[in-house]
Amino acid sequence: MYLNTFSISARCTVTNMLGVAVSTAVPGVGGICPFVQPGVGAVSTQAWVNPYLGVDAMKLLSEGKSAEETLKTLVDCDPGRAVRQLGIVDSAGQSAAWTGDQCVEWAGHRTAPDVSIQGNMLVGSETVVAMFDAFSATAGDPLHERLVKVLEAGQAAGGDKRGKQSAALVVFDKESYPYIDLRVDEHFDPVVELRRVYEVAKQQYLPFVEGMPTRENPLGALGEDVTEMLLRSPADRPGGSLSLVPHIVMGIPFGNKSKIRPLEEGLILIAMQVEGSCNRYIRTQHLSKPSGNLSFWTRYVAHRQSPVQSQVDTINGQVFLKFLNHPVGK
CATH class of the missing domain: 3.60.20.10 (Aminohydrolase, N-terminal nucleophile (Ntn) domain)
Known part of the structure; x- marks a missing residue:
């Protein structure tokens, strides 16, 4: 190698x-x-x-x-x-x-x-x-x-x-x-x-x-x-932790397929980067019929508004896009 x-x-x-x-x-x-x-x-x-x-x-x-x-x-x-x-x-x-x-x-x-x-x-x-x-x-x-x-x-x-x-x-x-x-x-x-x-x-x-x-x-x-x-949960310790944030896909470049387990019906957290300008959004596209609780998505940066209702959350210094109304499993 x-x-x-x-x-x-x-x-x-x-x-x-x-x-x-x-x-x-x-x-x-x-x-x-x-x-x-x-x-x-x-x-x-x-x-x-x-x-x-x-x-x-x-x-x-x-x-x-x-x-x-x-x-x-x-x-x-x-x-x-x-x-x-x-x-x-x-x-x-x-x-x-x-x-x-x-x-x-x-x-x-x-x-x-x-x-x-x-x-x-x-x-x-x-x-x-x-x-x-x-x-x-x-x-x-x-x-x-x-x-x-x-x-x-x-x-x-x-x-x-x-x-x-x-x-x-x-x-x-x-x-x-x-x-x-x-x-x-x-x-x-x-x-x-x-x-x-x-x-x-x-x-x-x-x-x-x-x-x-x-x-x-x-x-x-x-x-x-x-x-x-150390007897406290990771998120309650100094410095916090991402370990209790469930089902987050980290470190996958935009445009790659990824498996994302829904937190609940219609609510998914996807890792994202924010690169300065506020006119950069993440858009989701359903690629195939999900198997069980897994949904397959692609993500890419688009200079237009996201087609689904969403909000940006910051969790322990990491930025995520939360989809609020995208139907899961359809």
């Missing part, structure tokens, strides 16, 4: 946390590109991706090899080196990167102590430059926050020239389990969605992780306030 990707591998000089953030126009990037181990290193393997480069990098780094030594060993032994891209940061903050000469343009990388930023099939070098500048400008932030900001900067500068589909963030602290591991596996705006999920996780998940059992304290130290918060 060729992953036309932009990513960052990095280390925090204050906490020694290690992490990777990555986005691409292929589903599920978080499952095959980032490799991180606490006290060992952070690696992103991409382009004509070979996950074993990440696996082997972790082994070499854990044996005491530096980022540069690890990179040289991996590249020298890889017959597909011309189409590979790697970014490595070791536990001491040394960094190294490789961009094969047959990676799809624009392709390149930039390294400095504690960081490696790399990308291929990008709109141009400005993506990597913007990411590097964002990392440099956020030196006082926690590593996980810096990584999200770097992805946002890369996307704002153009990102993957084919479009957008998935994104991931993974950071390890001292424990063998991740401090944070978030994935947006398929979405029309994955970096934006990663930011939304991350903001919820900061308020609901990270306080829980910080009180979880550790090797030194197997009982953990979960505060009463965190326990009380």
